Amino acid sequence: MYVAVKGGERAIDAAHEWLADERRGAPDVAELSISQIREQLSLAVNRVMAEGSLYDPDLAALAIKQARGDMIEAIFLIRAYRTTLPRFGVSAPIDTGAMRCDRRISATFKDLPGGQILGPTFDYTHRLLDFALMADGAVSPEVKEGGPTDAVPLPHVTEFLDREGLLQPEPEDNTPPRDLTREPLDFPADRPLKLQALARGDEGFVLSMAYSTQRGYARNHPFVGELRIGRVAVSMDIPELGFAIDLGEITVSECETVNQFTGSKTEPPQFTRGYGLVFGQSERKAISMALVDRALRWEELGEDNVGAPAQDAEFVLSHSDNVQATGFLEHIKLPHYVDFQSELELIRRLRAEAMMASTGPREAAE
Amino acid sequence: MSYNFAYLDEQTKRMIRRAILKGVAIPGYQVPFASREMPMPYGWGTGGVQVSAACLTPDDVFKVIDQGADDTTNAVSIRRFFEKTAGVAVTEKTTEATVIQTRHRIPETPLSADQILVYQVPIPEPLRFLEPRETETRKMHGLEEYGLMHVKLYEDIARHGEIATAYAYPVKVEDRYVMDPSPIPKFDNPKLESPALQLFGAGREQRIYALPPYTKVFSLDFEDYPFDPSKAAHPCALCGAEDSYLDEVIVDDAGGRMFVCSDTDYCASRRETGEAA
Numbered sequence: 335m336y337v338a339v340k341g342g343e344r345a346i347d348a349a350h351e352w353l354a355d356e357r358r359g360a361p362d363v364a365e366l367s368i369s370q371i372r373e374q375l376s377l378a379v380n381r382v383m384a385e386g387s388l389y390d391p392d393l394a395a396l397a398i399k400q401a402r403g404d405m406i407e408a409i410f411l412i413r414a415y416r417t418t419l420p421r422f423g424v425s426a427p428i429d430t431g432a433m434r435c436d437r438r439i440s441a442t443f444k445d446l447p448g449g450q451i452l453g454p455t456f457d458y459t460h461r462l463l464d465f466a467l468m469a470d471g472a473v474s475p476e477v478k479e480g481g482p483t484d485a486v487p488l489p490h491v492t493e494f495l496d497r498e499g500l501l502q503p504e505p506e507d508n509t510p511p512r513d514l515t516r517e518p519l520d521f522p523a524d525r526p527l528k529l530q531a532l533a534r535g536d537e538g539f540v541l542s543m544a545y546s547t548q549r550g551y552a553r554n555h556p557f558v559g560e561l562r563i564g565r566v567a568v569s570m571d572i573p574e575l576g577f578a579i580d581l582g583e584i585t586v587s588e589c590e591t592v593n594q595f596t597g598s599k600t601e602p603p604q605f606t607r608g609y610g611l612v613f614g615q616s617e618r619k620a621i622s623m624a625l626v627d628r629a630l631r632w633e634e635l636g637e638d639n640v641g642a643p644a645q646d647a648e649f650v651l652s653h654s655d656n657v658q659a660t661g662f663l664e665h666i667k668l669p670h671y672v673d674f675q676s677e678l679e680l681i682r683r684l685r686a687e688a689m690m691a692s693t694g695p696r697e698a699a700e
Numbered sequence: 701m702s703y704n705f706a707y708l709d710e711q712t713k714r715m716i717r718r719a720i721l722k723g724v725a726i727p728g729y730q731v732p733f734a735s736r737e738m739p740m741p742y743g744w745g746t747g748g749v750q751v752s753a754a755c756l757t758p759d760d761v762f763k764v765i766d767q768g769a770d771d772t773t774n775a776v777s778i779r780r781f782f783e784k785t786a787g788v789a790v791t792e793k794t795t796e797a798t799v800i801q802t803r804h805r806i807p808e809t810p811l812s813a814d815q816i817l818v819y820q821v822p823i824p825e826p827l828r829f830l831e832p833r834e835t836e837t838r839k840m841h842g843l844e845e846y847g848l849m850h851v852k853l854y855e856d857i858a859r860h861g862e863i864a865t866a867y868a869y870p871v872k873v874e875d876r877y878v879m880d881p882s883p884i885p886k887f888d889n890p891k892l893e894s895p896a897l898q899l900f901g902a903g904r905e906q907r908i909y910a911l912p913p914y915t916k917v918f919s920l921d922f923e924d925y926p927f928d929p930s931k932a933a934h935p936c937a938l939c940g941a942e943d944s945y946l947d948e949v950i951v952d953d954a955g956g957r958m959f960v961c962s963d964t965d966y967c968a969s970r971r972e973t974g975e976a977a
Contacts, residue, residue, distance in 0.1 A: 342776040343771070345773060414737050414738065418703065516734050517734050518734050652834070658742045658904045662904055665741065665743030665744050668774050669766060670804070672767045672804045672945070673804060673883045675945075675946070676885040676887070677866050678948065679932055687860075
């Protein structure tokens with residue numbers, strides 16, 4: 335006699351134990367420390383901070399460890415933690431013009447005040463596996479030239495175009511932006527909200543959207559006007575003091591694209607801008623974000639909507655969040671016996687009717 | 701580390717309660733709310749969990765079912781979450797519970813006026829698969845423009861001879877809003893008219909809606925093709941019930957099968973009280 339399946343509780347406990355065991359891996363291999371992850375997998379840490387919307391390298395490293403290196407799972411852990419945090423206030427906008435840059439490049443000018451700073455980049459490395467890294471105890475070479483600088487703030491490259499009036503000026507607006515984490519997403523979305531969604535959006539998704547514009551789905555002729563990565567101060571007005579104080583420093587990647595624009599009914603020919611800003615060194619994401627931002631601006635610039643996915647704000651914003659996407663995608667693993675049963679009965683009934691209808695005439699023909 | 705009662709902070713619960721009250725005031729209308737990231741994935745009941753968190757009091761007795769069963773893994777997980785974060789009493793008995801969170805079923809045992817039924821909703825928009833844009837569907841609800849839905853149902857009949865929707869069967873609430881009752885089998889639709897308060901939470905889609913007690917809920921149909929809340933034509937193999945929704949269970953390698961109540965509490969209670977024939 336069939337007995338209704340029981341044992342969900344025991345199964346869950348056993349699965350969690352097994353998971354913990356798998357996470358640890360072979361016990362004769364030393365356990366990863368949080369500081370090792372933070373220092374040696376820093377780009378993974380950066381991505382988790384960016385898409386988790388929480389700047390905390392230690393917690394991001396912990397999330398990566400706990401998630402066994404599954405980035406979206408780590409991002410999810412950070413988001414779930416973040417949402418429980420009390421909010422003390424709002425910082426002043428960061429001043430990326432005052433950034434102390436580790437990296438700063440422009441693809442539009444050969445040389446410019448402050449110069450091009452290549453910084454710690456994979457660009458121009460040959461992608462050959464470095465087997466020396468497999469040898470335990472390998473010590474990295476000392477940085478001979480360059481290295482972290484405390485150089486003077488560098489002007490934004492786009493300022494030079496601005497001065498000539500060739501670049502569309504961004505309107506000054508001090509309205510506090512809407513907060514995606516405290517209000518439901520609502521359309522039409524203004525540009526700050528779009529940028530907010532893109533900044534937390536899945537790197538792969540934003541990259542693909544940006545790539546699609548380069549391949550002709552709403553091509554917007556971008557040049558990397560400037561990509562800069564470095565440290566900026568975060569300051570906050572303290573009411574008791576009556577002035578702003580620096581709370582600390584964060585590393586961000588900022589990308590401004592300069593896009594060709596031949597003008598529309600409402601706007602004269604000029605260069606326009608796409609903008610990307612991401613926590614940590616996340617330049618692929620920052621550039622992608624700038625391209626998608628520019629594609630989404632078609633309406634405000636009076637461009638044609640060519641029906642490209644990257645132009646569709648509702649499509650892009652509704653599907654960019656990987657924590658939402660993965661949750662809903664993976665929920666189809668949950669039992670659906672009841673819905674499936676009702677479908678089963680429906681299909682059987684429709685099939686029986688279809689069979690009757692098709693066998694009927696055939697018999698008549700024979 | 702300790703969390704606030706029922707996990708969410710009081711400000712968040714207040715925000716959710718406001719959305720619930722608005723939903724109760726406009727039955728069937730989808731109220732946007734600032735859904736939070738919960739420590740369980742979107743799509744796994746975060747909407748229901750947030751609504752439950754906003755409704756629970758320390759004196760409540762909480763029950764969770766998924767597919768009608770208390771022991772399915774995700775039901776276990778959600779029940780444990782509230783045992784841990786709210787310390788509320790839990791039960792598997794429908795009659796003992798004051799708040800019941802459900803996924804895909806309405807309990808067979810009729811609910812009473814002192815109970816709240818909280819549904820987990822994946823896609824709250826009944827028009828979503830006819831029109832993917834939220835901006836459009838909100839307009840359609842605003843204008844009570846439901847022609848597209850009737851055309852869909854009509855086309856079903858033209859093609860299949862019947863309305864080919866077996867679950868998440870659309871309803872019209874108090875002659876105004878077309879509503880998705882969540883993916884319950886259409887067998888459960890008649891139970892949507894209930895003395896209990898029914899709340900629907902969609903976390904990922906950031907929507908809450910409600911059916912206050914005794915709200916009129918009409919399953920869409922045509923005069924000549926009336927709504928039919930069908931189920932498998934068998935009695936339950938365990939308790940003999942003829943009036944309950946049945947799961948089909950494959951019992952051997954030859955594909956032999958049996959039909960048993962999907963509502964495990966209903967089935968067990970019937971067997972305990974000797975109602976099983």
